[in-house]
Amino acid sequence: MTRTRATGIGFIAVLLWALLAVFTAASAPVPAFLLNALTFAIGGAVGSVAVTLRGRWAVLGQVSWKVYLFGTAGLFGYHALYFSALRLAPPAEAGLIAYLWPLLIVVFSGLLPNERLRRGHVLGALVSFGGAALIVLRNGADFDPMATPGLILAALCAVTWSTYSVVSRRLGAVPTDAVALFCVFTALLSVPAHLIFETTLWPETRLAWVSVLALGLGPVGVAFYVWDIGVKHGDIQVLGVASYAAPLLSTLVLIAAGYAQASWQLLLAAGLITLGAAMAAMASRG
Incomplete structure (x- = not known):
């Protein structure tokens, strides 16, 4: 596989993640952990079929249990936080704050060995967090306090995924097939969490069921399989810049689907987050 082709495959993940918020909103009233269980079961089943057809189970048996623990913790933690955030806060606001992860990936990467945190990283961070502040404060000091827990969970979501992604870069020798088991274990872990903390609420409409299926596929x-291929075999800098378009695309999809209004504050916030992340990426390239 060529570097250019791998980069193109990885970019597919960016397009798919732009649909995450709208499908999550449309899947209501399914609670977060149940949604985790359903969607990751679908995603894990898809990967497991591919592993079976390729005869790769023996290879996965050689992967350290620590890798599976790490991958499962990253996927389970991120999505439990993400789905909960979109249930407790407006999907556009929560989604945009959660999409600070591309910027945090760049910043955290600068703290790795042989890397430097440059001035452009700091300036980009200020611009993007300014966009996040504009989302939270766009209605002044009278914004709905009931949404605060969801916005906090969205911020933790960004930290979780950025940390997972940065550490994953050090696991380049782990085959992409392992992502299938990450998904399966995440689904299994979500079941007891749902039974303990939530009331079972199944999708009530055909649209909600289709949204759950679309999320899982x-x-x-x-998205996780193609992203893994891209970051391991493609141009990670190009993919990093491309991922910064996801919050803007996600917001436009939410507006088109009727889950958010096209206010100037919301669009400006999306632009600031994207601009700040791009500034940080340029600093990394420099």
């Missing part, structure tokens, strides 16, 4: 399924 796309943003919570195929």
Whole structure:
């Protein structure tokens, strides 16, 4: 596989993640952990079929249990936080704050050995967090305090995924097939969490069921496999810059689907987050 082709495959994940917020909103009233269980079961099943057809189970048996623990913790933690955030806060606001992860990936990467945190990283961080502040404060000091827990969970979501992604870069020798088991274990872990903390609420409409299936096949399924291929075999800098378009695309999709209004504050916030992340990426390239 050529570097250019791998980069193109990885970019598919960016397009799929732009649909994560709208499918999550449309899947209501399914609670977060149940949604985790359903979607990751679908994503894990897709990967498991591919592993079986390719005869790769023996290879996965050689992967350290620590890798599976790490991958499962990253996927389970991120999505439990993400789905909960979108249930407790407006999907556009929560989604945009959660999409600070591309910027945090750049900043955290600068703290790795042989890397430097440059001035552009700091300036980019200020611009993007300014966009996040604009989202929270766009209605002044009278914004709904009931949404605060969801916005906090969205911020933790960004920290979780950025940490997972940066550490994953040090696991380049782990085959992409392992992502299938990450998904399966995440689904299994979500079941007891749902039974303990939530009331079972199944999708009530055909649209909600289709949204759950779409989540499992796309943003919570195929996206993780193609992203893994891209970051391990493609141009990681190009993919990093491309991922910064996801919050803007996600917001536009939410507006088109009727889950958010096209206010100037919301669009400006999306632009600031994207601009700040791009500034940080340029600093890394320099």
